Amino acid sequence: MKTNAARQLDRLGIPYELRDYEVGDDHLDAETVAQRIGMPAEQVFKTLVARGPKTGVCLAVVPGNTQLDLKGLARLAADSKMELVPLKEVQALTGYVRGGVTALACRKDYPVFVDETIELYERIAVSAGVRGTQIVLAPADYIRAVSAVCGDIGRQ
DSSP: OOOHHHHHHHHHTOOOEEEEOOOOSSOOOHHHHHHHHTSOGGGBEEEEEEEETTTEEEEEEEETTSEEOHHHHHHHTTOSOOEEOOHHHHHHHHSOOTTOOOSTTOSSOOOEEEEGGGGGOSOEEEEOSSTTEEEEEOHHHHHHHHTOEEESOEEO
């Protein structure tokens, strides 16, 4: 099934692979998703929605085996502080449900900040915009597609 995220990559001429995985009623963490699609957790990036007083809403993309460093995100965004957006606001802001948030074809073109470790890999995975499907692609293509700024925003 093609998602809006996949259609955006098609329009940009970016090659990718869709990988489906089984989801139940439970929310799956990024490490479980990584296992289900056969990739290391550090190569499966999760997208979190944050907000800063100057930046406003932004998307933070970090490896599945890390947590978002809010202070690092604030530094990268040149903001005084950042906080995660409450889950109840995520779908209205992005158009995506929890577990399916992606910077690709997001409802608005929010600033995107990606952990710098993304550049270590030949291929990475991000949500395809729905629970149960990941997009596997080259990190440079993802960075270009979402106009991301890279920096140190993930922590163990």
